Amino acid sequence: TLLLVRYRFHLTLPGRQEKRTVVAEDARMLAYRGRADEPEWLTDEEVTELLAAQPDANLLPELVRRQAERAIDDLDALQDALDARGGELAEELHAAHQRVRGVVGATRRGLSVTFQPRADVIGVYVYLPGGAR
Numbered sequence: 614t615l616l617l618v619r620y621r622f623h624l625t626l627p628g629r630q631e632k633r634t635v636v637a638e639d640a641r642m643l644a645y646r647g648r649a650d651e652p653e654w655l656t657d658e659e660v661t662e663l664l665a666a667q668p669d670a671n672l673l674p675e676l677v678r679r680q681a682e683r684a685i686d687d688l689d690a691l692q693d694a695l696d697a698r699g700g701e702l703a704e705e706l707h708a709a710h711q712r713v714r715g716v717v718g719a720t721r722r723g724l725s726v727t728f729q730p731r732a733d734v735i736g737v738y739v740y741l742p743g744g745a746r
Contacts, residue, residue, distance in 0.1 A: 614684050615644040615663055616691075617736030620699045620728065622706060627723035637726075639702060640735075643695070649687030652694065663740060672741065680739045688734055699728035 622637045644660045645652035655663065707726040714724065 614646075614649075614687075615642060615660070615736075615738040615740065616695075616734050617641075617738075618643055618695055618698075619733040619735050620702055621733075622699075622703055623727045623729060624706070624710070625723065625725040625727075632723055636729075637706070639706075641698070641702070643698065645691075649690040652691065654694070666740060680741065681737070684737045684739045688737070691734075692731060695732040695734070696728070696730045699730065699732050703728040 618641050620639045620641065622639070624635050624637055625632050626635065642660050642664065644655040644663055646655065647653045703726045707724065710724055710726065
């Protein structure tokens with residue numbers, strides 16, 4: 614199952630006179646296999662391969678509906694993991710801002726990045742193995 618997830622962050626940026634806070638957003642494609650209560654998260658490379666996958670058969674409409682409903686119903690079980698990923702992304706964004714500010718000689722003291730829970734799932738895509746009926 615592939616998820617399109619939107620993350621929001623508050624960035625506190627130091628300035629000459631005062632700090633200012635801005636909102637940043639990031640969207641990520643995350644995917645897992647197996648059950649949502651014990652997901653096996655795919656690597657970025659595996660997600661890229663999944664995005665390139667081509668369908669090789671049509672499925673019965675009832676199976677499509679059931680699988681889509683299951684994936685949507687399972688989102689609550691994934692929320693903690695999605696929010697934890699938001700915390701990791703906040704750390705990455707903070708490190709990137711620190712590096713850039715260091716290169717250009719800008720003030721780094723007071724810079725902060727905070728993930729704003731809850732991560733928003735804005736797309737759910739269910740992939741089934743070939744031959745599933």
